[in-house]
Amino acid sequence: MxxxxxxxxxxxxxxxxxxxxxxxxxxxxxxxxxxxxxxxxxxxxxxxxxxxxxxxxxxxxxxxxxxxxxxSAGSLVGTFDSTERLLKNALPKDRVSAIMEEIRGPAGRTMWDKLGNVHEAVLANYFKNEYPQTVAVVLSKIKPDHAARVLSLLPENYAMEVIMRLLRMEAVQKEVLDGVEKTLRSEFMSNLARTQRRDSHELMADIFNNLDRNTENRFITALEERNRESAERIKALMFTFDDLVRVDQSGIQILLRQAEKDKLAMALKGGSEEVKELFFKNMSERAAKMMREDMEAMGPVRLRDVDEAQAEIVVVAKQLADAGEINISQPGEEDELVF
Incomplete structure (x- = not known):
């Protein structure tokens, strides 16, 4: 039988x-x-x-x-590479390149959303060569706090010209807005996507995140001996599995729907008690019980398998954060209290 x-x-x-x-x-x-x-x-x-x-x-x-x-509506997480491959099957190469240049730039659904995610110093440097009226139109469309930071970085006389135009500005015609938006997309955003370089410390942090734990510790220790400042910057930029405690509850619930359950169980097996509790309390009582049972049934596991599983979960979390679906707070970031 x-x-x-x-x-x-x-x-x-x-x-x-x-x-x-x-x-x-x-x-x-x-x-x-x-x-x-x-x-x-x-x-x-x-x-x-x-x-x-x-x-x-x-x-x-x-x-x-x-x-x-x-x-969970599936467990797919899109990337730039997978999107580009899909587009190449349906669109001409030059059009795909133009689209990818734009989306590799700052995040945002509209041009004004994208500008809101561009550093004020970059915007101010670009605006120095534009007409004050154009700058006034743009500043009227982005958030006031961002506009204020940009304005403070412009040369004083030029900034006053922009302020005067903002004061006299009436309802902007749609044709004018469309023209400004088209110029920003074709000149500023495309150039920004091509020329924007990643900070070398961010690049090294991403590389270190993909090393196994022993190799990572060995390199960090060696780097501390040669350049402690760079080592500290890289450590601050690195994001590990235990750093998921910086994700809020709604973000953890999204991550739970996207992560493979077997990989998550393996990753939690070697996680801190704090991160385990964070995941368990965002599951149903039944799901948490099943996850604990799966972890116990594994018995002793290899550190390498745990590292690989944690790395995969971290990749998913970072992709979700890049897409704006979850929020990862900065270390030590707290809400300011008012008494």
């Missing part, structure tokens, strides 16, 4: 699909089979036929996982 399958963790993805199809019943599984090609049907049917007995516990776990993944 075939052994009853009662270890959920040992199931392959294909076996999970086979169990799921058998659980749906003839009508629903038939609709899914209609969407598959012959090879997929043959492969899945063979696995279904060889499953043997499957315990009710395994079936329950499967449906819990499916519901969890379905509610």
């Amino acid at each position: 075939a052994r009853v399958k009662d270890d959920y963790r040992s199931l392959t993805g294909q076996e999970k699909a086979a169990i799921f199809m058998l659980s749906l019943g003839d009508e629903h599984s038939g609709r899914l089979f209609e969407m598959m090609d012959d090879e997929e049907i043959r492969e899945l049917s063979q696995i279904m036929a060889s499953l043997g007995s499957v315990s009710s516990t395994v079936i329950e776990r499967l449906f819990v996982e499916f519901a969890d993944q379905l509610s």
Whole structure:
């Protein structure tokens, strides 16, 4: 007699699909089979036929996982590279290049949102060569605190010209706004995307984040002996798995929906108690219990496997942060209290 399958963790993805199809019943599984090609049907049917007995516990776990993944709207995280590859399949090369130049620039849905994410010194330097009226239009469209910082960096006489035009400004015609926006996109934003260089310390922090723990510590220690200031800057810029405590609760919940559950369990196995508790309290009681059981069932694990899992979760968190979906506070950043 075939052994009853009662270890959920040992199931392959294909076996999970086979169990799921058998659980749906003839009508629903038939609709899914209609969407598959012959090879997929043959492969899945063979696995279904060889499953043997499957315990009710395994079936329950499967449906819990499916519901969890379905509610997350998938676990895809887009990147610049994957987006560019997709566009190249549908658009001419020169158009793809223009689009990618723009989106690699500052984040934001509109041009004015993007300008709000450009450092004030960069904007002020660009505006020095523009007409005061153009600068006045732009400053009227971005947030007042950002506009104030830009204005304070302009030469005084020039800044006063801009202020006078702001004072006399009436409703700006749509054609004028469209013209300013087009100029900013074609001249300023495209040049910014091409010329903007990453700080070398940020680059090294990203590289160090992808090293295993022993190699990272070895390099940091060696760098501290040669250049302590650079070592401290890199350490401040590095983002580790335990730094996820700087993500708020809504961000952790988004991350939970995006991260692979097996990888998260492995990552939490070597995480600090603080970061474990942060994740567990943002799960349902049932999901947290299942995650703890999975972690306990792993037994001793290799440090290298933990490092790799934590690195993958960190990559997902940073991609979500870059996309503006989650917020990662800076170390020591606190809300100011007013008494």
